[in-house]
Amino acid sequence: MRQITGGITVPAVVEYLRLRDLLSTVTLGTGEDKLIWRWTADGLYSSKSAYRALLAASSSVYGYPLIWGTWAPLCVKIFLWLAIRRRHCTADRRRRHGLEAADRCYLCDQEPETIDHIIASCSFSRQIWWPSWPLLVPMRRRSEPITGWHGGRAGGTDDREKSGKELTLYSSW
Numbered sequence: 001m002r003q004i005t006g007g008i009t010v011p012a013v014v015e016y017l018r019l020r021d022l023l024s025t026v027t028l029g030t031g032e033d034k035l036i037w038r039w040t041a042d043g044l045y046s047s048k049s050a051y052r053a054l055l056a057a058s059s060s061v062y063g064y065p066l067i068w069g070t071w072a073p074l075c076v077k078i079f080l081w082l083a084i085r086r087r088h089c090t091a092d093r094r095r096r097h098g099l100e101a102a103d104r105c106y107l108c109d110q111e112p113e114t115i116d117h118i119i120a121s122c123s124f125s126r127q128i129w130w131p132s133w134p135l136l137v138p139m140r141r142r143s144e145p146i147t148g149w150h151g152g153r154a155g156g157t158d159d160r161e162k163s164g165k166e167l168t169l170y171s172s173w
Contacts, residue, residue: 061085072166076173083172088115119172128171 091113
């Protein structure tokens with residue numbers, strides 16, 4: 001206590017005295033300390049367990065297999081990854097960050113500019129989707145809703161299915 005310098009407040013002294021009382025009953029052992037890795041059952045560290053611990057708090061993003069499990073070029077995959085995460089510099093995002101933005105889509109001048117609007121619901125985008133629509137519909141599961149840019153099943157390995165997913169990605173791009 002004498003080694004503490006500067007002004008000491010009453011709550012600090014009270015906290016110190018409580019801590020001193022709690023630690024007075026603790027007896028340290030003479031054995032060696034042992035490190036235990038809490039992310040494995042046996043307590044041993046491995047890079048695999050560290051990787052799992054790192055990802056333990058992360059959440060899965062919808063559409064991940066649809067994007068990264070295709071033959072599409074990296075630029076197309078990155079474009080859609082940013083679209084799913086709502087990271088493109090659209091008017092709604094610029095407004096959220098306090099930047100100047102137009103009220104409506106520059107292409108159709110009908111609705112607010114969002115990434116969903118640009119990719120799927122803009123009248124110009126629908127002209128791109130309409131010719132490819134018959135190719136995408138048969139590949140969806142019957143229980144899946146028909147949506148603009150999620151055609152094809154995620155995770156499939158069939159060549160026709162992969163081609164359908166790529167067509168979806170390229171059309172969105």
